[in-house]
Amino acid sequence: MDNWFKSRWFVRAISLAFAIALYVFVQVEMDEYQNESRLLPNSGADVQTVEDVPVNIRIDDESYVVSGVPEVATVTLEGTRGTLTATAQQRNFDIYVDLEGLEAGTHTVDLQHTGIPEELKVYIEPKTIEVTIEERASEEFDVAVDFINVDQLPDGYEIGESQTDPGQVTITSSKEVIEQIAIVKVFVDVSETTEPIDSREVPVNVYDASGNELNVRVEPENVNASVDINNPSKNVPVNVETTGELPEGYSLSSMSSNTEEVEVFATNEVLQNLEQVSTETIDLADITESGTVEVGLALPDGAIVPDTDTIEVTVELEQTRTFEAVPIDVENLGAEQDVSFVQPEDQAMDLTVAGNQEDVSELAADDFTIFINAEGLEDGAHEVPVTIEGPDGIDVNGEFDQVTVEIS
Template sequence: MMDRILTNKWSVRIISLIFAAILFTSVTSTSTNVTNVTDGVYVDVINNVPVEVYYDKDNMNVAGVPDTVDVTISGPKGLVQLAKTQPNIIAYIDLTNAKAGTQSVKIKVKGLSDRLKATVNPPTTKVTLAEKVTKKYSVDVELNKSVIADGYQAGTPKTDPKKVSITASKEILDQIAYVKATVSDEKDQKSDFTTKATISAFDANLNKLDVEIDPGEVEVAVSVSKIGKTVPLRFQQSGNPADKTVTITSITSDDEKVTVIAPESVTDTIEQITIPIDVTQTTADKTIEVSVPVPTGATSVTPTSVKVKITTGKKQSDQSSNGANEGTGQPKEESPNVTTPDTETGNETDEDKEDDQTDTEDTTKQSSTEFKDIAISIIGLVNSDSFSTAFLNPASGKVNITISGLKTEVDALGRNDFNVVANMSNLQDGTHTIPLAVHGLASKFTFTLSQSKAEIQVTKKVADASDPVLN
């Protein structure tokens, strides 16, 4: 049957015609983006055509113009495809003779062949034409965190000029909440520096506003000062080994110094940091890691912890020890960076032993004390002069703290020996819940706060604007 069909010339012609029709349909249907063909008229869409607007740019400001529109074109296939591949089409709004105010205007097109028809989507838009107003604004400088090196702080940046002129419609000018010069190109500065920064204007939600700023760039001078001080570490032996045959010969660390981050008024009073080392459970040489306490009034220390090597020895009999000392005529050698507990020699009476036992009980007794209404200090807020802060919870900005430790050491604590702080680094205006920390309290103490977090509202001070000048 198939052989008879293929040998018949009319069958072959019909099959060829069918294949030709299928091929023609396939080619025409895959023409680029051609969406419709009616009576030889081809239709296609050119997306994202930029919109130009013509108006008195020297004296007027316009808002509400869309960035782009879609244009549907129709006409002969060749011209449609040419318009797609070589887009000369321009969408525009003509406001040269328009009056100030809000109005609906038609979006027109040009640059097409007269034989093509164009339809714009959307065909119209609502725009606002307003007279330009110029105001002068003070400039706030914003420094990225990476600009200043660790252990250093920036003073109040100064700009030249101090104010810039911003031109826009009154409606847009009323939206300006911040005028900022952001410094980000500089890195790890340790000394005073001067750089240039571009000016931008923002609304209350930090949306950038489309305005004219003159000058668009200012010179920023920043003073940089060191806020840290390097001081030596000293290790103080706490207690004696429980094993009476073990002695402590030295307590040392490869980290002999630390840097204290604090204002100069605080670092001037710090000459060294003493860390107590508990050796009561020491039976042989060992290395331990201990935290470095943050001095009162300081923000932090670097490093925050150090490794300490405890070297031990074995006690000789009293007779041998005395003989050795007498034979050499030299006192027992002690490590220069370790302070050992005072000891007394001589015969002890029963009364002395009772007193020693009472003293031992007092020094090992645990105790707690509560300090009430400790004010929370806010640290880390960049450009703090540009913000105001208010405590929402606790409303008083104060908390209670209970500190526990050895009774003799807890009893010696005062309100000035520690600070409760809320670190607001890298935060902007808004309401923030900040974890509370305690600075300056030695690591040998434990503490409990009446609340572990504070809710703080940060408000940006309104930009200072001078009287408007009409163009």
């Protein structure tokens, strides 16, 4: 390698290569500068830029549709200040793309202008665009109605029949796009809706089979949607639901709802399988007296009974009580006679009473009389039937049906 650098011809070759590379680089830069100079305004003149200038399309729009044309362009004007300022402020000029005479297909065309004074230089960005021209097609489509926020309908409400006015729209685009149309529909928001929707204006949406929205011309763009909002109801009986067992000493005489039936509002899907409504479960273990119990209704999801938070359930209980060692009286014993009890020895017995809980709960042992009739009994041992007297409506059972006494 050191020997190469000592060679005069090698050094000359390297120098020549560097010189050629430098010349090419400078030439390329100069060409780019000259090209930019042709596009940009003269830095020594007055210049104004007008942005967002609408781009018009000149074509037979009854026969063709065009894509690829920008909606707006940026226009830079150069010239004398008076003319320049007036033109930029008034914007009395037109930027357009002239497609008349071109056939269907893809074309590269320039944006053009008209209405700009000749003494002004004009620079348009973009200058050149690629457009696609397609044959125009129109077709009528039925409009379907779809709903959003259905889950936000109040409980008991459901969507009924729906329609739009008009029921069809005319869609215009290229034949290719028209063939892609799969769905034409409007969306109606039904959240918190309790009344029918009458002629609500909504925009029409167009989609292909994959659910992609298509950019087409729709006539009319909006339609009036009407939707029935229903609130079905059904009268059903009320069933009292219980669990557990009554405390010891109590039995259930009757339990019934003071409300025999209720009107339930729900969707038809819920109502068709609804034959009765149960109360919330009543725990019998907590009941120790007759009376009324307020309890809610166990409604299925989505069902309501307006103005009825709770209902009353009437409970009738029977209670059983035992009174221990109630004395046994002796009636009609002879004046010269005396009596002693053999069985039971203590001349007393237990009483078991049963009846309406309200009545039984107020009883005491002295509300009952237990006695035997000693009339006509001679001296000696006798088995004598026991008689028990007490309040009406109370079932009384004595510990013994008869007792054994000794008359002397």
